[in-house]
Amino acid sequence: MSRNPLAVAEPWDLVADGYAEFAAAIMQPFAARALEFVSLAPTAQIVDVAAGPGTLSLLAAEHVALVEAIDFSEPMIARLAKDAVAAGLSNIRAQVGDGQNLPFESDRFDAGFSMFGLMFFPERAKGFAELFRVLRPGGTAVVSSWAPVADSPLMRMMFDALAAADPSVQEPQANFLSLENPELFESEMRGAGFEAISIQRHSIALSFAEPEELWETMVRSSAPLELMRQSVGPEVWAERATLMREFLTERYRPHSPLSTTAYLGIGHKPLR
Ligand SMILES: C[S@@+](CC[C@H](N)C(=O)[O-])C[C@H]1O[C@@H](n2cnc3c(N)ncnc32)[C@H](O)[C@@H]1O
Numbered sequence: 001m002s003r004n005p006l007a008v009a010e011p012w013d014l015v016a017d018g019y020a021e022f023a024a025a026i027m028q029p030f031a032a033r034a035l036e037f038v039s040l041a042p043t044a045q046i047v048d049v050a051a052g053p054g055t056l057s058l059l060a061a062e063h064v065a066l067v068e069a070i071d072f073s074e075p076m077i078a079r080l081a082k083d084a085v086a087a088g089l090s091n092i093r094a095q096v097g098d099g100q101n102l103p104f105e106s107d108r109f110d111a112g113f114s115m116f117g118l119m120f121f122p123e124r125a126k127g128f129a130e131l132f133r134v135l136r137p138g139g140t141a142v143v144s145s146w147a148p149v150a151d152s153p154l155m156r157m158m159f160d161a162l163a164a165a166d167p168s169v170q171e172p173q174a175n176f177l178s179l180e181n182p183e184l185f186e187s188e189m190r191g192a193g194f195e196a197i198s199i200q201r202h203s204i205a206l207s208f209a210e211p212e213e214l215w216e217t218m219v220r221s222s223a224p225l226e227l228m229r230q231s232v233g234p235e236v237w238a239e240r241a242t243l244m245r246e247f248l249t250e251r252y253r254p255h256s257p258l259s260t261t262a263y264l265g266i267g268h269k270p271l272r
Pocket of ligand 1: 006097
């Protein structure tokens, strides 16, 4: 079993609405990039695994016949369903479930995605194998994972703010046993049966009108921060929040761009 605290639904349940509202600016450009790697006919059916509030599902639904979205966080799926209705999209089917055990028949989907979701699975191999299984022969999968924090000034700013409030927090070191390692990423996709795999780096830059906007984005959408808030109780949290805001006010120059980088793994299910 993984000890990653983000491998269970609870922290995601707690941030679902804030994530939908504040993380979109960070996550959506990666979903848009993932969709560029797949040519989708208007008749296509796709699956979005660990869909969250539908960052990719909502973008894709305008171009395909059907999106099956699945996530183990009930509030994330509720948010997705609400936003699909608000956008007038009736071709998204959203359900609660585990990405390591997909409730779909084999050989069905033209494309499958897991954006910043499969990376958290305790059994990543099962996640890749399930994604492979449900694709039709010739179908394409795109999976994304963050590059090491050291490569992402936006992530570093957030971890440095956390460390300013709690010196026991350290900037995560590159983990070569995770999908931060593009060679491992490729070999895990190959192990699941994918062919013609390519691991692409993609960066985006975001800027904020003021440090407070960056703080708001962090505090409303970040599951690790929510875990900290829960574990320390209201008084300690209030002190830490003050320290983090002071840190951001001192370090972040309004409108300056902060980049963040991810790897996108693209693989194809062989034609029989
Ligand atoms: C960082 S969010 C990504 C959401 C969305 N794909 C996006 O790009 O914005 C990670 C999502 O993975 C989901 N997740 C993590 N482990 C999961 C699992 N084993 N099965 C289904 N969903 C999972 C979480 O509930 C959360 O919604």
